[in-house]
Amino acid sequence: MMDIFMTNPCGWSPAPYLLFSENIWGNFIYYSHLFPSLAGLLIAIFVFLHNPRGRANQALLFMTSVFTLWCLTDLILWASERADLIMFFWSILIHIDLLIYVAAFFFVHAFIKDSRPKWWEELILFSFFIPLVLFAHTPLNLTAFDYTNCWREALEGPLWQYYVYNAELIIALWIVVFSFLQWKKESNQTKKKEIAVMTIGIIAFLTLFSLGNITGSIETDWEIGQYGLFGMPVFVALLTYLIVRYQMFNVKIIATEALVAGMGVLILSLMFVQKLENVFVIAFVTLILTIVLGILLIRTVRKEVQQRKEIENLAERLKKANNRLRELDQMKSEFVSIASHQLRSPLTSIRGYASMLLEGSYGKLSQKATDAINRIADSSTYMASSVEDYLNVSRIEAGNMKYEMMDFNLRNEAEHVADDKRQEAMKKGLLITFKSDMDTHGIVNADVGKTRQILHNLTNNALKYTPRGTVTIFAHDNKKTKQIHIDIIDSGIGMKQEELEDIFGKFERAHNANQTNVTGTGLGLFVARKMARAMGGDVTAHSDGVGHGATFRLTMPLQM
Amino acid sequence: MNSKAFLYIRVIIAVLILFSIVTTYHVTVVQKDFEILTDPEGPDTSDYFE
Numbered sequence: 001m002m003d004i005f006m007t008n009p010c011g012w013s014p015a016p017y018l019l020f021s022e023n024i025w026g027n028f029i030y031y032s033h034l035f036p037s038l039a040g041l042l043i044a045i046f047v048f049l050h051n052p053r054g055r056a057n058q059a060l061l062f063m064t065s066v067f068t069l070w071c072l073t074d075l076i077l078w079a080s081e082r083a084d085l086i087m088f089f090w091s092i093l094i095h096i097d098l099l100i101y102v103a104a105f106f107f108v109h110a111f112i113k114d115s116r117p118k119w120w121e122e123l124i125l126f127s128f129f130i131p132l133v134l135f136a137h138t139p140l141n142l143t144a145f146d147y148t149n150c151w152r153e154a155l156e157g158p159l160w161q162y163y164v165y166n167a168e169l170i171i172a173l174w175i176v177v178f179s180f181l182q183w184k185k186e187s188n189q190t191k192k193k194e195i196a197v198m199t200i201g202i203i204a205f206l207t208l209f210s211l212g213n214i215t216g217s218i219e220t221d222w223e224i225g226q227y228g229l230f231g232m233p234v235f236v237a238l239l240t241y242l243i244v245r246y247q248m249f250n251v252k253i254i255a256t257e258a259l260v261a262g263m264g265v266l267i268l269s270l271m272f273v274q275k276l277e278n279v280f281v282i283a284f285v286t287l288i289l290t291i292v293l294g295i296l297l298i299r300t301v302r303k304e305v306q307q308r309k310e311i312e313n314l315a316e317r318l319k320k321a322n323n324r325l326r327e328l329d330q331m332k333s334e335f336v337s338i339a340s341h342q343l344r345s346p347l348t349s350i351r352g353y354a355s356m357l358l359e360g361s362y363g364k365l366s367q368k369a370t371d372a373i374n375r376i377a378d379s380s381t382y383m384a385s386s387v388e389d390y391l392n393v394s395r396i397e398a399g400n401m402k403y404e405m406m407d408f409n410l411r412n413e414a415e416h417v418a419d420d421k422r423q424e425a426m427k428k429g430l431l432i433t434f435k436s437d438m439d440t441h442g443i444v445n446a447d448v449g450k451t452r453q454i455l456h457n458l459t460n461n462a463l464k465y466t467p468r469g470t471v472t473i474f475a476h477d478n479k480k481t482k483q484i485h486i487d488i489i490d491s492g493i494g495m496k497q498e499e500l501e502d503i504f505g506k507f508e509r510a511h512n513a514n515q516t517n518v519t520g521t522g523l524g525l526f527v528a529r530k531m532a533r534a535m536g537g538d539v540t541a542h543s544d545g546v547g548h549g550a551t552f553r554l555t556m557p558l559q560m
Numbered sequence: 561m562n563s564k565a566f567l568y569i570r571v572i573i574a575v576l577i578l579f580s581i582v583t584t585y586h587v588t589v590v591q592k593d594f595e596i597l598t599d600p601e602g603p604d605t606s607d608y609f610e
């Protein structure tokens with residue numbers, strides 16, 4: 001009886017790898033199965049790779065994978081010459097068929113609500129499989145294998161015609177109702193459009209897919225069924241539209257890329273088709289896709305041209321504003337320079353007379369008068385220092401700062417600064433020490449006065465922001481990098497990591513600077529860094545955080 | 561309902577479907593237990609059936 005499985009009364013060709021044989025009389029069958037599944041799978045993989053954790057991304061990949069599995073299984077039915085294999089694959093196709101709808105529901109849910117269905121929804125969806133599990137191997141699934149006139153077809157039984165197609169219809173309606181309710185509830189207009197376009201896409205895909213299968217099952221004309229598979233490219237086109245138009249799945253792709261990718265897949269798929277009668281269908285699909293993507297492309301290009309014009313206008317306005325700002329800055333620098341010069345002379349006079357009064361040049365003063373003159377002297381010194389800072393800033397910004405470069409010993413200069421500042425530190429109850437660890441003589445080529453000023457600025461800074469403890473000036477060098485470093489290390493209030501660069505800005509001070517009640521212009525570090533860089537060196541800051549002190553480092557190139 | 565319950569539902573249904581596929585394979589490919597229709601007026605295939 002079963003000789004049919006050994007011999008071949010109808011002259012059918014064997015199918016190597018199950019998929020390829022001459023039994024498939026037209027290459028269009030390969031096209032109708034491989035092109036939609038490839039198109040779906042490609043876009044799903046692209047979206048998935050972009051964000052593998054996205055629930056909708058995962059659901060889309062799952063749905064298109066199940067669809068691809070369906071297409072490959074169906075191809076086996078077209079290719080195989082063995083009745084038993086055809087019966088087996090056709091029988092299990094019922095599970096895959098239903099799974100496509102379940103996966104579509106999961107995708108819609110994830111897309112709209114970014115969540116999985118509720119437990120009872122999932123239970124209902126999966127309970128649709130129970131009759132399939134119970135009867136898939138019985139004649140209720142496939143009643144017989146039709147050998148009539150050498151047809152290689154199975155006859156679908158009530159499990160297909162009365163159960164699974166109705167179950168699929170229920171799930172499809174469920175998707176429509178669910179999407180509609182969510183669409184109605186949604187207040188965001190963009191999201192509303194996204195839900196509408198996606199629902200139209202998924203329903204177009206499922207309807208075409210079902211129509212093809214149901215017509216095939218009732219009419220037993222399976223050639224019609226293969227056209228139903230083109231629902232997937234329709235869905236893919238709408239999905240691409242969503243990605244291009246609304247950056248769905250957070251994928252930023254422009255229409256040009258989508259068009260090129262789409263045309264590439266279509267042209268590649270033409271290689272599967274050789275018969276002329278099929279060219280019309282393929283050309284039609286290609287035309288529709290080209291029109292849709294072409295419109296998107298034109299809109300994108302127009303938008304980009306418009307944006308470019310706006311950017312050009314903005315750039316022009318920015319240029320004008322920038323020039324105006326420069327002029328204002330130049331005027332401000334000139335004003336500061338003039339004002340500072342005007343202040344300098346009376347200040348020198350005030351300091352001079354205060355000094356002479358304190359020295360007793362105008363007779364002996366009472367203690368009260370001495371205290372008052374001391375305050376005048378301190379304030380005028382501070383003011384003179386501020387004026388010097390302003391003058392330096394205006395010189396730096398105007399490019400008028402002059403540097404008299406010469407070779408000198410930086411290590412010794414640092415030690416002198418430590419000695420100069422010792423008295424002032426002691427007045428504040430601070431200890432200032434000098435250490436050195438040098439392998440070279442510490443000779444640098446720079447402006448001595450400016451370098452000394454940098455060291456003074458950094459040391460003043462350390463003294464200001466250290467309420468108690470020590471300030472250490474540490475000179476050390478590195479023969480490999482040919483650099484000398486002067487570290488001014490304090491045990492002061494410290495600062496946050498994010499402030500380490502900001503404090504070198506003009507008029508910038510650390511956020512906790514006021515805690516120590518110190519006065520300052522916020523120009524000392526700005527001037528120090530500008531001058532160090534102008535001489536080929538740099539000033540950097542380091543701190544382990546608020547309350548952990550700070551280290552300021554002057555780095556200069558060594559003259560070896 | 562926690563995520564484990566969801567996992568159980570999915571695993572159970574996957575196992576059931578797998579069981580159904582194995583059973584179907586046994587019936588169709590191993591036992592070859594299904595009816596074959598032939599047409600007496602069609603091509604002569606009688607030699608191949610008992």
